[in-house]
Amino acid sequence: MQSLWRYVVKKSLGTLVGVSLFVFVVLVVVAASIQRQLVDRQLQAAGKSYHLIVNEQYQQLQERLEQFAANAIVVNALVDYNGRQAYLPSFIENLSLASSERTPLAVVDFRGEVIASNNGRIANWYPDTSLWLDRVLEDGQSWTFIEDGHLYLASPVKINRSPEGAFVARVSLDYLMQQSAFSRPDRALVLLDDKQTVLYSTTNDLVLEQALELPISGWFSSAPQNDLALQPVILQDEQAIGLLQDGFVSMLVVSVAIVLGVFFVISLVTLSSVKQLLHDLKSAMSRDLQTLDTSEVITNHTNVSELAEVVRIFHHSITGMRAATTSKVEIQSILDSLDAAVLITDDQLVLTSCNQTAEELLRPAAGSSVPHSMGLTNDSSLFGEEARVEHSLNGSTWLWTRADKQNANNEKSGFVFVGTDITLVRQAEQELKLLKLAVDTANNGIIISEYSDAQPLVFVNHGFELITGFKAEDVLGKKCDFLQGPETNTDSVKKLANAIRHQKAVEVELANYRADGSLFWNQLSLSPVKNDQGETTHYIGIQSDITDRREAEQQLIQAMHEAESANRLKSQFVANMSHEIRTPMNAITGMAELALATGLSSKQRSYIEKIQLSSEALLSIINDILDFSKIEANKLELDYHPFSLPDVLATSCAIFGEQSRAKGVPIWVEANPSQPCNFIGDSLRIQQILNNLLSNALKFTESGDIRLSVAYQASHLELTVSDTGIGMKPEQLKLLFKPFQQADSSTSRKFGGTGLGLNISQRLANLMGGNIVANSVPGEGTVFTLNLPIAEDPQASNFELPPIKVALQMSDAQLAEHLQETLMSAGITLSQDMAVCQRVIVDDEALAGVLGEKALLIGRRESDNAAMTMPFTPYQLIDTLVNKAQNESAKLGEPQFEARILVAEDNDINWQIVEELLGRCGIKPAHARDGAQAVLMALEQSYDLIFMDVQMPVKDGLQAATEIRQHGFEAPIVALTANAMMSDRQSTEAAGMNAHLSKPFKPNELYELLRQLLPHKLLEGAYNPKTVPEKPADLPTAEQEVTAEAEFNESYALANAAGSIDVLKQVVAQFVSNHADDIQTAAAEYLTDRDASHRRLHTLKGLTAMLVQNQVTDAVMQLEQAVKAGEDVAEVKFTRVNEQLQSLVRALKEWLSRQ
Amino acid sequence: MRWLILLFITSFASANHWQIMVNADFTTGGKQGGEAILAGAQIAVAEINAAGGVLGKPIELVVRDHRANPARGILHVEQASEMPNLLAILGGIHTPVVLAELETIHQKDLIYLVPWAAGTPIIDNGYNPNNVFRLSLRDEWVGEFLVKEAQDLGCQHTHSMLENTGWGRSNEKALLQASQELGFPLLPAAWFNWQTELFPQLIDGIYEHGETDCLFFVGNARDAVNFANALIAGGEQPAVLSHWGVVADDFVGHLGLDQLQRISFKWVNTVSSGQAKTAVGEELLAQYQRQYGSPNNSYNGVVQAYDLVHLLTKAVALAGDIQASAIRDALRQIESHQGAMKTYSWPFRDSNEALAPEDLLLLQANDNGIGVPF
Structure with a gap:
């Protein structure tokens, strides 16, 4: 163990000593730097608040001097040249600008010469007049200046607005600067001017004679505030914060000893040292920060003692001033104008006088005890050594201070109490705390x-x-x-x-x-x-x-992009589908049209008519879906252009006329032709809505009638379609405009349709800025009103109303009434006297014949002689009356042209249709099978017109048209397209094409276009005679079998019709439509009115005899005779004659159909 | 007005003209009065120059604005003493300004003519020889006149509101003297400083003495406006009898006629604006109207300056010299003069006052705000 210890010591001692030295050097440097940062931050904060304090003090001095200068006593003294010595010196003697020191003051005249001063040694302090005279006594402005540790001030004394004198003062910068909260020995204070020159310094050690370079070596400084003339800077002696440096050596020795002694725990010790050091630093920092608490600043600068001083001075001056001037009111008013409460007592605290504020606050009785008046006890700190107290009065917080009052001999003669309301200060402190709390707890x-x-x-x-x-x-x-x-x-x-x-x-x-x-x-x-x-x-x-929100947004944007692209795909798909369906549909409707023009048996005709009807229905469904999807995709564009409302109405009449007549439900078109009828709008979409409404009305009306009425007023068009149909319940009305909805599900089974029509109409109306309103009563009918804002076409004139007289000779009372109303609204004169009239409107063919050219035959049903058939618009009626708009072409056949036309069309069937239709106009078109071929042909030969399919192989129509135009081809080019999109139309226009035929088109659309584009190629008056139907070669028809039983000898009848086939046709048509039921009617009349029955049979006999000479004529004649003779004629006799008559009627109809 | 001053300054050094310095207030409380003096002097000088001037030279006016500031007034007197062709100074409006100038006037031995400024010590100045000649009111006469008027009104409790200057003190003396002579008791006077804001308190102070039925006012137009407003606001309305300081500027205009008509307010003057007292006066009025339009309430300044300039010219002609002593002596030798105020007989023989107590009028604003006798 021992040897291991030595080994480890020997092995690692050098390294450890090195490491520990390094660690401590680093530690010390880091700690010193942190300490410096802390000190610096503190300095900056202190510097800033000090900056505010000094500048506030500075401002207060200026304001006080201005108040002195504005005093009426001073103004008066300027004028009262001979009298002022009595009071001005005394007044100025008792004024003090800065509370804690005696500041020299002077009142001077307009040339800066001193009138009065509180300091006899003027020359010692009075500022050089060249510095301020112009500014103060010419411009009338206040002036300040700092030099040699003093602040100089001057303010003008004005008579009216004219500067006629001045108040001049000097204040020591000690006063300005030493009001601050801190007086630490390690800190110094300097004041710089805007050129960084030192104006003032609190430390003598610091030699700062000239411009100060900041920071100064050995000192930290707060940053000067560059925005004001006065820039106080606080300096911190670096030595004073150098405790770490001082202790550096000893710390090093100790730490090395520790390392040597207990090297195996060196890391632990080091760690704890660091922790301890940091802890110490932190607490030092928090202590320092706490000393900068704002409440301390506020308390330190409540100038209570200063106020007491001012009051003391004023009070002191009162005695002298009273003697000097009669204006004692002035002095009391100065006291009264103070916000502070001032109370003056004798040395027994008995009130001798007080100012206005004190009076209002305490309402003291004269001679009362001040502690009692204030609600304080005699042992309050206000009356003790502290000489101040804070207490609550009338809900406000008041800070009271006490000062000694001195008499003229400077002896204490009582007390002056000054109270200031510091409620706002306390409130501000509280608010500051709350604000801090709010800021700290905010998320x-x-x-x-x-x-x-x-x-x-x-x-x-x-x-x-x-x-x-x-x-x-x-x-x-x-x-x-x-x-x-x-x-x-x-x-x-x-x-x-x-x-x-x-x-x-x-x-x-x-x-x-x-x-x-x-x-x-x-x-x-x-x-x-x-x-x-x-x-x-x-x-x-x-x-x-907002990271979460951003992510959600990104996802949303992504989803939106996806949805949009899906929608684009859908639109594209629908547009494509439209094209794909329309092209074959064109073939179907076109071929059906052509087939109907050939000779057909009625059965064949009926089949093909059904094919045509079904394809049209299918097309309308496709159009609906296309419209719907375009609206849904926001892709539907409106095409505003000038249009004629009469044309729109006429088109609707043409479309629904046959259905209306077939169903026996008349359509009455009501409009006032004198009103504007040319507008700017999307006529196709208006037509579409109108057609939808009319089609619904016809679909759901079994009897009664339909009214289409037009009203226009002030840029607002109202089209109303009312019917007497099945009507709707309120709950059905609610669903009316919803897509895919019909009145109930059974409706669609019974009446068909996609259920999109009204939804589309409503949305079209909305797109145009209008709406559709529906009202309905079940069983009585429905009224749809289309409201549209619309502009009148400024280019077009109103519908022309002819100055003609018209007579009405009508048996159809309802029609007559309608005509009468229409004509009267158009201002056309109606007369009973046919002789004075240019036109007589009749509904009887015979009468029309009698009246000749004057007559205008109008019928509810179609007939060859009728000039007009219901439904018609008022405009058509008037046009017809003046022979304007007889559609001769429709009567006489296709217009004939002499023109060279090229058809570029890749689809054989479509080519065939166009070729056939053009052929009827006398045109043999050339055929190009693709765009490239079309270009070649167009350049080889000159054509008067080119029909150009848009979608073609090799080169599409747009490209071909563009190229053709590039080669200078000027004649019209008409696009043939299955695309109904507006954008397509725009692209054909861009390719230089003049017009647009949307497949499938109707023959008349083609003819109309030819008339417009080739007016010079039209052969005047030449019309293709009606194609004579070829008789089917084989198979006898069902009608032929039936007609075998009756005979109609054309040549006999023709002789009776002046040899004119036209007249004969009219007569036969009249007979068939008006007299086919005569026998049955006569049979009924026979039971009640035999004369009437006879008259009817008599007419019938004449008419029959005109047409045929056979058993039918005989049978009618015999019956007539029998009735005339008063015989009892059995009902069966009528029946038998009727069978014969019906046989004749069938034969006549068959003949008519061949004409 | 300043362009006018500049205009005259530029012609300052003209050696071919006699000069009269107009030293008045054109800026502060006596602006309208200063302009009236200048207008009267201009008309007179134009007449004199049209008649060939005096002693072979035309007269020109040198205008100085003392702005009611005595220090400026003194400076102007000093400047006048430097003008070799000076006949006299025509100066005034504010008594304190003239009083302050007295020393310099006599030091420099200049003739000083006062067309407007009523302070008694202006003439009773203790200087011998006395270089100040006046054609204006005198506070002594005004004091007696006002006390008599209050007596006639039957006033029992009469106070005074006096400006805290030499003018106020001159009037205090005059009023006290008249009160003693006429046995009319006067209650203690209240004093106010120029531009004071304490009229409400001062009036309250007067009311504290009890009922007040007559009130003498001595002050200028601007303070008079504040005084009148405070009086109206104070409720009780004693009859105000005022010295003419109120018309040294546009008192009626600044107060408002509506406000004025809520109190009884009369002031003393020598003429009623627009009413000529003599045939010469009629011609002057016509000429004034041609040049300056309708006369305002300061028109007395026009008449007084006009007559005074003519009297001066007459004296210069009589003297045949422009030395102050010569002019002073010649002024005393003028026997009679047809003036616009009156026909003067020995105007300056017995005293330096051309007018007399009988020239006083008491005026009250009519519906156009013009002071007329009532």
């Missing part, structure tokens, strides 16, 4: 840094420690960018730096690093703290750890 990090180049942190709260993991003691004094690291976002750092440079508030989100190196997101809000002069002194920052 947010709160930091305060100094506004200087180094931006040192001067405060952090507990929340900061929790968030960052840094301890306050580790970070105070550092710039707080130690939180930043490699991943810190530079944009926010720049924003921060920029805001701090401009002294603005800022809020940023910063990627910061905790003490353990982990990253966190710091939401930092920084605000500048400004002093009374508006200068930024500090920045306060509030931190929140």
Whole structure:
């Protein structure tokens, strides 16, 4: 054991001594540096509060001198040149600017010559007038100056606003500086001016003659405050904190001894030494910090004793002043204007006088005992050696001090008590404590840094420690960018730096690093703290750890991106599907259209019509879904352009006319043609909504009628569709505009539809800034109103109203009423006298024939002679009245053109359709099978127009069109596309195409386009005669079998119709539609009114005889005779004749269908 | 006004003109009075110069603003003594300023004419020969006049509110003297300093003596405004009989006519603004209106300065010399003069006062705020 010990000692002693020496050197250096830091921080804080104190004192001196200068006694003395000696010297003798010392004061005239002074040796202290005369006596401003340990002050005395004299004073800087709280032997105080010149120093040891270089070797100093003329700096003697250095050698010896003696526990000892040292340092630090408690500062600078001094002086002066001047009121008023309570007693504490504040506070009776008045006992510390007490009065805290009162012979003659209300001071202290508590317990990090180049942190709260993991003691004094690291976002750092440079508030989100190196997101809000002069002194920052929120946001953004891309895919898919479905659908509807134009048996016709109807229904469903998905994807774009509302209404009439007539539910269109009807809007979408509403109305109305009415007022369009259909219950109304909803699930089974129509309509209306409102009563009907804000087209004029007179000769009372209302609203004159009218509207074909050209035949059902058939719009009615808008082309066939047209279309079926339709217009188009071919052909030959399919192999239509245009081709190019998207239309326009035909299109759309684009190629008046249907070669039709039983001899009838096939057709049509039921009617009439029955049979006989000469004629004639003769005619006789008549009607219909 | 001063300073050294220094207050409490003096002097000088001047030279005015500050007044007198062509100083408004200047005036042997400033010791100054000649009110006359008026009003309890200057003391003496002579008891006077804010307390102090029915006021316009406001606020309203210091500046304008009409406030003067006392007075008024518009309540300054400048010129012409002693003697030799205030007979033979107690008027503001006899 012993040898092992020696061995170890021998082996490791040298190393251990070295190590221990090193460790202690390091320890001492570290400790000294920590100590220095502490001292420095303390110094900075003390320097700052001292800076405030000194400058406040300085300001108070200036203010007091200004008050002296404003005193009416002084002003008066300037004017009262001959009288002032009686009172001015006495007044000034008793004034004191600084309480603890006698400061020289003088009142001077407008040239700086002394009028009166409290110090006879003027020359000893009076400042050089060249320094201040201009400023004070010309500009009328106060002045201060520091030189040779003194502060010089001057303030102007003004008569009205004119500086006519001045108050000049000198105060020792000792007074200004020695009011401070500390008087430690190891500290010195210097005052610098703005050029860092030493104005004043408290220590004689310190020779600071000239400019002071800070820091001075051997001293620590607080940083000078560069913003004011007076810059107090506290110096700390470095020697005084050098205890560690002094003890260095002995510590080293001791520690080496310890190492040598107990080397095996050296590490433990060292550790505990370090711990002990740190502990000592910490407690030293906390002691030091406690001494800087704010409450101490406040208490030390409550100028109670000073007030007592001022009061003492004033009181002392009262006697002298009373004798000197009659204005004793002035003196009392000065006392009364003090906020402090002043009580003057004799030496028995019996009140002799008091000021206003004391009077109001205590209401003392004259001659009363002051302790009693104050509510104090005689043994209170106020009356003892301490001469002060703090106590509560009327809910306020008052601090009382006592001073001796002296008479003219400087003998004690009583006491002066001065009380100040320190409630606010105490409250402020309490609030400060609460604030500190709040700051300490906040979850947010709160930091305060100094506004200087180094931006040192001067405060952090507990929340900061929790968030960052840094301890306050580790970070105070550092710039707080130690939180930043490699991943810190530079944009926010720049924003921060920029805001701090401009002294603005800022809020940023910063990627910061905790003490353990982990990253966190710091939401930092920084605000500048400004002093009374508006200068930024500090920045306060509030931190929140928003790492969790940032992560959630990131996830949300990710999810949003994903959702958006999914939605884009969906939109793309729907658009593609639309294209994929529309192209074959075009073939189906186009071919059906063409097939219907060929000669077909009625069965074939019926099948193909069903194919056409079904494809149209399918197309409308696809359109609905497409619209819906576009709206859902926010992709639906509105296309605002000028449009004519009459056209929109007319289109709806055309679309729903047949269905309305077939169902026997008339559509009445009500509009006032005198109102504006040309607007700017998306007419296609308005049409779509209107069609949806009308289609619903027709679908759900079995009897009665439908009304479409238009109202326009002040940029607001209202389209109302009301029906007399099945109506809805309130709960059904609620669901009406929801997608995929119908009144109930049975509705969709019965009426079909996707249930999207109204939802789309409503959302379209909303997109256009309007809405749709539905009202309904079950069993009575439904009213839908489309409300739209809309702009009038400033370019268009109103609908033209012709100045014509019109007569109505109608048997259809309802129609007549509708016409009458429409015409009257249009301001058209109605007259009973047909002779004076340009037009007579009739609903009877015979009458129309009689009236000739004047007549305008209007019917509810289609007929060849009718100028108009329901439904029609008021605009159409008026146009027709003035022969404007007879759709001759529709009557006479396709327009004929002489034009060269190229069709670029890869799909054979579609090519076939276009070729056929163009062929009807007399055009033989050329055909290109792809885009490349189209380009070649377009350049080889000159075409008047090109139809360009957009999606083609080799080169698509857009590319082809672009190239063709690049080669200078100027004629129109029309895009043929299955895409209905607005964006597609824009891309075709961008490729230089003029127009757009969306597949599938209707023949008329194509013709209309040709008319627009090729007006110069239109052959005037030339129309293709109606294609004569080819008779099917084989198979007799069912109708042919039926008609075999009746005969209709065309040539016989033609002779009766003036040889005109047209007239004959009209007559036959009239017969079929108006007289087919005559026998049945006559049979019914026979039972009640035989004359009526006879008249009917008589007419029928004439008409029949005009058409045929056979057994039917005979049978009708016999029946007529029988009724005329008054015979009892059996019902069966009517039935039999009716069978014959029906046979004739069938034959006539068959003939008509062949025409 | 300052441009005017500058204008005259620039023509200061003209050797081809006689000079009269106008040494008045153009800035503080007697601004309007100073301007009136200057206007009267300007009109008179224009007339004299139009008639060929005096002793072969035209007269020019050198204007100095003493701002109610006696120290400045003294400086100006010193400056005047340096002017070789000086005829006289036309100075005043504030009695304390003139009183302060007396020593220098006599030291430098300058003729000092007072168109406005009533302090009795200004003339009774103890200097022999006396270089100060006055065409203005005298406190002695005013004291007697005001006491008689209070007596006529039947006042039983009359106090005084006096400014704490030589002017206030001059009036205290005059009032006490009149009170003794007329057997009219006066209660103790209250004193106030220029620009005091203590009128409410001072008035309360007066009321503490009991009922008050008449109150003499001696002070300038600005203090008078504060005094009147405090009086109105104080409730009780004794009849105020005031010296003319109130019209040294725009007292009525600053107080407000509405406020003025809430109290009985009359002041003494020599003329009522806009009412000429003589044919010359009518011409002066017409000329004043042409040059300066409607006369204000300080118009007495115009008339007094006008007459005084004419009297001075007459004396200079009589003397044929501009030595102070010559002018002083010649002034005493003026037999009569047709003035705007009155026709003077031996204006300065028996005393240095051109006016007399009978020239006093008591005025009260009419509905336009102009003081008129009542």
